Amino acid sequence: AQSVSQHNHHVILSEAASLELGCNYSYGGTVNLFWYVQYPGQHLQLLLKYFSEDPLVKGIKGFEAEFIKSKFSFNLRKPSVQWSDTAEYFCAVNAGSSASKIIFGSGTRLSIRP
């Protein structure tokens, strides 16, 4: 069965700091990977997705994620965070098939100090 681990439950950074949120998944076959974000008071929304193309995926608002197959990882990065990046971030995996459901991690809460 697929699973997703996000080991950082709460990350606190100052503005302009660099960000890396960890995500590891367990599944031996082809996967599609996602990062979703939920800003305070807003709906959960897709930040970026990986579909077996370039392992470095660029998303909205300057975010990117790198798929490292040998490490079963899909970490989210941003070189310089802003106060508006304060949100909860969810990593998710789908077992490479449109018939397979998306499994979400437990989320990482990111707090940015202005």
Add this chain to the structure above:
Amino acid sequence: EAEVAQSPRYKITEKSQAVAFWCDPISGHATLYWYRQILGQGPELLVQFQDESVVDDSQLPKDRFSAERLKGVDSTLKIQPAELGDSAMYLCASSLNPYEQYFGPGTRLTVT
């Protein structure tokens, strides 16, 4: 911009009572999902519809939960009877393809 609508936004009910949630997906989205999100966890799929047909309800506690999408548009999720452990956020999402789901604001259920 089209959005997924859900109602009510908040619901407080006593255990053993019945409760129902409603979802109206984005127009034209054939696939509709109901998720449950317990505090501190990620969303967990309860049921997935393709038009009016259920394609995945493997995680739906069928002894107390039911879901329907009679005309393949809006959907209702029901719990009867509610238990204390059902307190959670219930999210609805819709999509044209399974890889880009659009989520609604959710219904926060508190069972007392």
